[in-house]
Amino acid sequence: MNKVTILLSALLLTGVVASAKTLVSVNGKPITQEEVDQELMQATQGRFNQVPADRQAAFRQQVLQQLIGKELIYDDAKKSGITKSAEYKREYKKLEERMKKELAIQVWQKKLLDSIKISNKELKDYYKKNIDEFREKESVHARHILVKTEDEAKKIIAQLKSLSGDKLKEKFIS
Incomplete structure (x- = not known):
């Protein structure tokens, strides 16, 4: 080898x-x-x-x-x-049946999908009618800080008030 x-x-x-x-x-x-x-x-x-x-x-x-x-x-x-054992033959038969089903499903799905024809006009019309589905939803990304005491929280708030914009991002986003 x-x-x-x-x-x-x-x-x-x-x-x-x-x-x-x-x-x-x-x-x-x-x-x-x-x-x-x-x-x-x-x-x-x-x-x-x-x-x-x-x-x-x-x-x-x-x-x-x-x-x-x-x-x-x-x-x-x-x-x-x-490969001549009863156990092998039994398991082989089960596998063969599962594969037959899977193959039949795959061939059927392919045939069905191949038969579906959608024109560019139909695509554009669908897009125009359902434009909201294609827009990205507004979202907010929030982070929080867990502390044990209220005094600790007040100290952190005081530190954060002096920061803004990029400095604030640098402090918490690594």
Whole structure:
């Protein structure tokens, strides 16, 4: 596995990995760029592009290492016979049913959303009719100071009365 790490590091640093379809093969099972990209998007909740550019290559390598590890563990699990056990088959069936439902819902939602067409005119009309929804509500940001005694409060009030504007902000906003 150490040789794989060195090879992957070299490929990632030279940019060759990005153009390759199959990045590595683990016991005959290819791990593709698409799989790595899917894992990256899932790990970053679709915000991989917001990861600083100088950290993206290292993050890609980490995800690839995780996929390699998962594949090795899965191979060991298969060799141990776990995939033939009644417990595995029962849990697999439950997962399969949940996935069928989720996939059906996703496909239905996509089809429904794709069928909805809203013109620019409709958007503008909605905006004009509901402009108050798009305005930022007026708000106040307040801070308070907790003290134990009334005398302590009076001392603080006296200090604050001599301050105003930026000096007052500096005193309390750090």
